[in-house]
Amino acid sequence: MSSLPVSLYLDPQIRDWVLFPITLVMILVGILRHYVVVLLQSAPKVQTRAAIREQRALARSQILRATAAHSPIPPVYYTSISQHLAAAYTAGTYLKDGPPKGDAPSAPPNPITDPAAMDGMMAGMKTQMVMMVPQMVIMGWINFFFQGFVLIKLPFPLTLGFKSMLQRGIETPDMDVRWVSSLSWYFLNFFGLNGLYRILLGSDNSADSSRDMTASPFAAPGGAAGVAGPQDFNKLFKAEKDNLEFSEGLHNWVGQDVENRVLRKYGKLAPAY
């Protein structure tokens, strides 16, 4: 057997009634799912001014700090902005609900009780359901009807390591690795159809299922959409205040020594080194 290649003859009916249908069903389900997800998507919630302000307040100090080492603005302006921000962070001016009152420790809001966070979570769950259910149905269908089918022979040789990947559901130790079982064909499609969907539906489609294997239903759809869970901005602001103080020490105005640089560039002053 080792000298002669195993001649396994596949019935063309398998090709017509198993291989093509599985592929076609998977493609169509992917497309259908894309449109279901589009239908299920709720419009992004309109945020109040205070909420936007709270979310973006941190960016202010990040912008300020980003250029601190070669700051475009003179020290006076820098320190005034920096100290203003630090004071505002300490006082909690930017918090959505105004400065915290009294000395009550501010617990992070519970995501289950906060309706805004709940909405985001539900949206994630809904799309997740649309992702998982059809895959389970298809897998069940293939397992039930086509268990142990050999569907296709790959046109290139492969090492033995691919056996578990390509011949899932067939427990034969001797069969050539090039033969692909029905369940493995399903998995190959499952992970490999993304490119086709991208051609059919555009780049930001939601048809690809392999992607949501890693996604958690609690993660906000779209990542930076803003409902990224409960954040205790008060704590973040307090931490940012320290960063601001640190950067203030680093501050160096780009105009500090500019006259010498310009004079050197035009040859009026000997180079520094």
Place this chain on the structure above:
Amino acid sequence: MSLQSALQQLASFRANNSRESQETFAKGLVVLKAGKTVNLGEEGWAFLEQLALAAIDVGRIDIADQCLKQLSDKFDDSPRVDVLRGIRMEATQSPSIVLSFYDELLRISPSNAAIWKRRISVLRRLGKLEKAVEDLNEYLDTFYTDVEGWLELADIHASCNQYTYALQALSHALLLTPQNPFTFLQFAETAYSAGDMPLALKMFLVVIDMNESEDEDAIPLGISVRAWWGTKLCTRQLVASSATHNSQSNTSVPKNIKLVDELATERVLTAYSGEQGIQTRNLVSKWMSRR
């Protein structure tokens, strides 16, 4: 002009965010007349918005209305169409009507930045500067990263001779676009107007320092001519009066101010050495020698 090239040009205008109203209007009209907006697909809507804005710019309200009607039919309650409607109203209606239109929209969605900005611009046009500044401050407090907003604020303050406030607004704009020499130039000129010579001088020099392509032998062009002139004006004052200059920003006068002054003189004169500049060169050098 072929339809294809017109469409391509219009798409590139959109991508580059350039206004070019006259040209956009001419090209857009070709497309609109050909009735091809329907088979443009999703692009068609962006095109209609672009054409409507250009039509308002060149005063063809009828075309703008056509575009607006198509857009309203498709997206009736879109905030973007609302803004367009507002701009259309600004073109013909009285400011107070437009203002109440914007007020109504802001009442429904208070966080709509585009409408908020339009409202501020109408307020400024009406001459209600105090209200405009107050609104603009609140707007920038929410949307800090809007460079346009900071520049507008600086402009309003400068127009009221409040140069200190203008400088503060410009410093925020500088933080947001530290790579833009024109913002530095504006800062320098505002500082010059405010009478803060050492600060203005430093900022003019930063503009020159940013212009890497220019060197000793090159003739200053564009922004650097202006920056050298600014430098010269500052050094002239700083050299002329040896008394300590008061600088609100505590900027020190450079030690080798004489050298900077010489260099600035030389560079400004170089700027007038080209074929066009040669006639005015005498005038400039006379001004230079007059102390």
